[in-house]
Each structure stands twice: as C-alpha cells, then as structure tokens.
Amino acid sequence: MLHLTHIYKTFHTGTINETTLYHDFNLSVKEGDFISVIGSNGSGKSTLLNLICGTLQADKGSILLEEKDITNVKAYKRSSYIARVYQNPSMGSCASFSILENMAIAENKGKPFLFKKAVNKDRIDFYKTQLEKLHLGLENRIHDKVGNLSGGQRQALAMITSTLTPNKLLILDEHTAALDPKTADNIMELTNELILSKKLTTLMVTHNLKFALKYGNRLIMMHQGKAIMDQCQTEKQNLKLEDLLDKFNEISIESGN
Amino acid sequence: MELSSFLSIIQGILEQGFIYGIVALGIYITYHILDFPDLSVDGTFPLGSAVTAVLLIHGVNPWLTILISFLAGACAGFLTGFFHVVLKIKDLLAGIITMTGLYSINLMITGYSPLLQIGDAKTIFNSGFLANLSNSFGVWKTFILIFLNTIVIKLFLDWYFKTKSGFLLRAAGDNENMITMLAQDKGKVKIIGLMLCNGLSATAGSVLCQQQRYFDSNSGTGMLVMGLASVIIGMTLLGKLAKIKGTTMVIFGAVLYKACIAVALNLRINPNNLKLIMAIIFLIALVSKDLFRKGGKQHASSDSHL
Numbered sequence: 001m002l003h004l005t006h007i008y009k010t011f012h013t014g015t016i017n018e019t020t021l022y023h024d025f026n027l028s029v030k031e032g033d034f035i036s037v038i039g040s041n042g043s044g045k046s047t048l049l050n051l052i053c054g055t056l057q058a059d060k061g062s063i064l065l066e067e068k069d070i071t072n073v074k075a076y077k078r079s080s081y082i083a084r085v086y087q088n089p090s091m092g093s094c095a096s097f098s099i100l101e102n103m104a105i106a107e108n109k110g111k112p113f114l115f116k117k118a119v120n121k122d123r124i125d126f127y128k129t130q131l132e133k134l135h136l137g138l139e140n141r142i143h144d145k146v147g148n149l150s151g152g153q154r155q156a157l158a159m160i161t162s163t164l165t166p167n168k169l170l171i172l173d174e175h176t177a178a179l180d181p182k183t184a185d186n187i188m189e190l191t192n193e194l195i196l197s198k199k200l201t202t203l204m205v206t207h208n209l210k211f212a213l214k215y216g217n218r219l220i221m222m223h224q225g226k227a228i229m230d231q232c233q234t235e236k237q238n239l240k241l242e243d244l245l246d247k248f249n250e251i252s253i254e255s256g257n
Numbered sequence: 258m259e260l261s262s263f264l265s266i267i268q269g270i271l272e273q274g275f276i277y278g279i280v281a282l283g284i285y286i287t288y289h290i291l292d293f294p295d296l297s298v299d300g301t302f303p304l305g306s307a308v309t310a311v312l313l314i315h316g317v318n319p320w321l322t323i324l325i326s327f328l329a330g331a332c333a334g335f336l337t338g339f340f341h342v343v344l345k346i347k348d349l350l351a352g353i354i355t356m357t358g359l360y361s362i363n364l365m366i367t368g369y370s371p372l373l374q375i376g377d378a379k380t381i382f383n384s385g386f387l388a389n390l391s392n393s394f395g396v397w398k399t400f401i402l403i404f405l406n407t408i409v410i411k412l413f414l415d416w417y418f419k420t421k422s423g424f425l426l427r428a429a430g431d432n433e434n435m436i437t438m439l440a441q442d443k444g445k446v447k448i449i450g451l452m453l454c455n456g457l458s459a460t461a462g463s464v465l466c467q468q469q470r471y472f473d474s475n476s477g478t479g480m481l482v483m484g485l486a487s488v489i490i491g492m493t494l495l496g497k498l499a500k501i502k503g504t505t506m507v508i509f510g511a512v513l514y515k516a517c518i519a520v521a522l523n524l525r526i527n528p529n530n531l532k533l534i535m536a537i538i539f540l541i542a543l544v545s546k547d548l549f550r551k552g553g554k555q556h557a558s559s560d561s562h563l
Contacts, residue, residue, distance in 0.1 A: 076436070077440060092435075093435070094427070105439060112421075118419060
C-alpha cells in the first residue's frame with residue numbers, strides 16, 4: 001500500500017559537507033504491516049520517516065500511498081491520513097490545554113476548524129473509554145492541563161489522540177526513547193495493542209533492539225541509506241538479539257566507529 | 258486637588274484605558290498567543306482613525322465606520338501575514354514593512370492632511386439609540402459607550418477562543434507542530450491571528466478618532482510598546498488569579514498603564530519626556546514579569562487564562 005521507488009536524497013548539496021544518503025532506495029509496505037526500523041545514527045531512519053510524512057522532499061523518486069502519488073503533497077495535508085508520534089512527548093499535545101481539549105481537537109483532525117464549539121460535551125464518555133485503555137487513571141483527570149502530566153502519560157495520550165481518527169499509516173519516531181525503561185515497556189505494550197486492534201499499518205523507528213524483535217511482523221536494519229537487513233514473519237521470529245548485535249558490530253567496524 | 262478634577266482625571270484614564278484596551282486585546286492574540294511581536298499595529302491604529310475620519314465626514318453611520326475600520330485593519334494584518342508566511346520575512350521585519358507603508362497610505366486616505374478634523378460629523382457619542390440612552394449618565398456618558406464597546410469585543414473574543422477556529426489559534430501558540438499534525442496549514446492560522454489583531458487595533462483607532470474628533474497621523478507611534486506593556490502588566494498582576502480570563506487581564510493592564518501615564522503627567526513632567534516614561538514602564542513590566550514568575554507556577558499552567 002506504501003511504495004517508495006527510486007528515491008534519491010543528498011544533503012548539503014554543493015558544499016564540502018555534501019552527503020548522499022539515498023541512492024536509488026526502494027521500499028514496499030503491505031497493508032497491515034507493522035515494521036520495526038533499526039540502524040545506527042545517520043543511517044537514514046529518520047529521513048525515511050520525514051520523506052513519508054513530507055517534512056523532507058526527495059531529490060528524485062516517488063512515494064505512492066494506496067495508489068495515490070503523494071510525492072509532492074504538503075506535509076500538513078498528508079497528516080490527515082498519516083498519524084505520527086514523536087520522540088519528544090511534548091510534541092504530541094498542547095501543554096496549556098486540558099486532556100479533554102486535546103482530545104477534542106485531535107478528533108477534528110483533517111476537518112475544517114470553523115466556528116462551532118470546540119469541545120462537545122456529549123463526547124466525554126467516548127473519550128473516557130479511550131483513556132481507560134491506558135490504565136493510567138487519566139479518564140478521571142480529563143480537565144487537568146496536559147502540561148502537568150509526566151512524559152510517559154503525555155506519550156500515552158499522544159498514542160490515543162493520534163489514532164482517534166482513521167489513518168492509513170502510523171509513524172512512530174523513536175516514541176519510547178525519552179522514557180524510563182518501565183514506562184517505555186508500558187507504552188510499547190499499549191502501542192502494540194492499539195496497532196493490532198485498529199489493524200494499523202505501522203512504521204516504527206527504534207533504538208531498542210528488544211522492541212524491534214518482539215513487536216511487529218517485519219524488521220528492517222538501515223545502514224548508509226540502504227536496507228541491509230529486511231526480514232519478515234518466520235525469518236523475523238527466528239532472529240535473535242545476538243544476530244542483530246553481530247550485524248551492528250559488523251557495520252560499525254566497516255564505517256570505522 | 259479638588260474632587261472634581263480628580264474625578265475628571267479618573268474619567269480620562271478609564272476612557273483612554275478602555276479604548277487602548279482594544280489594542281491590548283489584539284496584541285494579546287499576536288504576542289501572548291502566537292508569540293509574534295507585530296509592529297504593524299503602529300500603522301493599523303491610525304489607519305482605523307483615517308478611515309473613520311473620512312467616512313464620518315461623508316456622513317456614514319458611525320457604528321458602520323467601526324466595522325469598516327476593523328476590515329481595513331484586518332487587510333493590513335493579512336499583508337503582514339503574507340510577508341511573513343509566504344515571503345518568509347522575519348516577524349518583526351514583516352510588521353515594520355506594513356507599518357512604514359501604512360504611514361503614507363493613511364495620509365493618502367485623508368488627502369495628505371496629517372491632522373484631519375471631523376467637524377460636526379455624527380459619531381457614536383452624539384448620535385443613535387445608545388448615545389441617547391447614555392445621556393442620563395452625564396459626564397460619564399462617553400465612558401459608558403467606550404466601556405460597552407470594549408466589553409462586547411472582549412465577549413466576542415472569549416466566545417471565539419472556545420470555537421474550533423479559536424482552539425487552532427491557541428494551539429498554534431502552544432505547539433506549532435500540533436497544527437501540522439491536525440492536517441491544518443500553520444501559515445493560515447498565523448495570518449488569521451494577525452488579521453484579528455490588526456482589525457482590533459484599527460477598531461481602537463476608530464473609537465479614538467470618534468472621541469477626539471480628529472485624525473492624527475502620528476497617533477500610532479509606540480502602539481505596540483503600549484499594547485505589550487498592557488498585556489504584560491495585566492497578566493503579571495492578575496495572572497495568579499486562575500479564574501480571571503486573559504482578555505479581562507489585558508484590558509485591566511491597559512487601564513493601569515494609562516493610569517501610570519496620567520500620574521506622570523500630573524506630576525508636571527514635561528510631556529516631551531512621555532516616551533521615556535513609556536519606555537521605563539515597559540522595562541519595569543518586562544523585568545517584573547520574570548520576578549513574579551520565579552517560584553510561581555510554570556509556563557504551562559500560567560498560560561491558560563482563556
């Protein structure tokens with residue numbers, strides 16, 4: 001359903017820092033895939049997400065989402081069918097808004113923001129049932145300002161708000177990296193439940209190799225703009241942490257780290 | 258000091274405070290919500306006066322001239338937004354361009370007279386149902402009308418901030434990234450904020466022109482500084498009271514600011530030094546804002562007076 005074909009991307013073109021990241025990069029994602037993307041810094045993981053979301057433009061190549069060419073569609077327009085959760089928990093919600101207000105605007109995503117009242121009180125029960133899934137007790141705090149929540153709580157809320165409306169694609173940009181190990185485990189478990197129950201096609205960039213192995217049906221390792229490992233289903237299930245670490249060491253020596 | 262002269266000073270402060278309170282409401286939107294120091298208000302305030310003076314002389318309904326002034330100001334605000342969002346000019350510079358250009362445009366509107374008297378033209382203060390109604394308040398009549406006008410605008414903004422469009426504006430100031438995530442164009446949201454702010458600034462210029470019965474091409478000088486000072490004074494002094502709305506605070510700030518100026522003038526300070534006093538008040542407001550914040554609530558919770 002998502003096809004990146006013949007993607008070229010060079011940064012700092014024309015300067016001494018010129019670096020070609022993607023040289024004829026291709027990726028195909030099937031409907032319902034949950035892909036973990038791993039790789040060292042500068043391997044092109046984040047650029048991949050930015051290209052899909054439209055925050056960066058490829059120099060050459062095309063991006064197709066459900067047969068539709070989105071290569072030149074603006075980032076904010078893509079947001080109406082692509083949900084994204086960021087590494088920084090404060091990126092996904094408004095600190096000065098209450099939980100209720102954040103959910104109300106999230107539910108209006110992609111629709112016009114006109115002069116109707118923003119918060120519809122009839123929806124409170126629905127919001128509460130969504131929040132109950134988090135098991136954090138947030139359903140009893142819907143009038144609290146989001147700025148008063150912890151990073152983990154905010155990230156959990158971002159998971160709920162970003163998937164409140166139907167999406168074609170969910171992008172997780174190291175969304176557990178800023179959290180403590182216990183909270184990261186909880187958020188990851190919650191993420192998995194949400195993805196499975198809503199059958200979301202997902203691309204998850206992570207530095208946590210355990211998460212990459214445990215969750216999803218496909219694993220991609222990026223290195224210097226190429227997918228040097230791409231394993232699906234049973235191949236992925238047979239993959240062990242040691243295999244990944246070996247591969248990581250291999251590429252580190254190669255690039256002289 | 259005699260009681261009557263004291264009362265007339267109070268009356269002057271309130272009248273001025275509530276007129277400039279409208280500008281403060283506009284600057285509350287651009288500066289406090291969108292974090293955009295918009296200098297175009299220095300041009301849109303006299304723009305409102307110029308449009309009003311000419312229209313009143315031609316016998317247009319004074320309430321309608323306020324509306325037309327608002328629209329004229331909103332157009333100017335749109336230009337600032339266009340310069341910033343589409344042509345990628347920095348916020349302060351975009352405002353300076355509009356402000357500078359408007360100075361000539363304002364003179365063009367009034368036929369190149371920097372001071373235009375409106376003669377015996379009808380204004381909101383001497384015609385219509387509301388003016389007759391407020392006649393019974395004697396010397397306070399002018400203030401009552403100004404007060405009602407400002408309060409209606411304030412209530413309109415309070416309502417607007419609760420709508421989806423208003424929420425988007427507030428979200429833009431809180432977390433710009435949210436606008437993109439909600440599949441909306443953040444440039445468009447900024448432009449709407451600038452249009453509102455400058456529309457309000459021109460509205461204030463219109464009311465002042467009707468009260469003073471003349472247009473002054475220099476009346477906009479220092480408007481942003483005055484508005485910012487009002488916003489900061491109001492939010493700093495009343496910010497701790499969670500139940501008060503931001504719109505109320507900034508109007509209070511504008512009244513207090515005008516009170517400070519009145520006190521300075523009554524201490525027989527040379528009026529030529531007024532701008533220096535304005536600068537000092539602004540400086541004190543900026544410094545005390547941080548003093549008040551220290552040990553107080555954090556940004557997130559103190560920012561939510563809508």
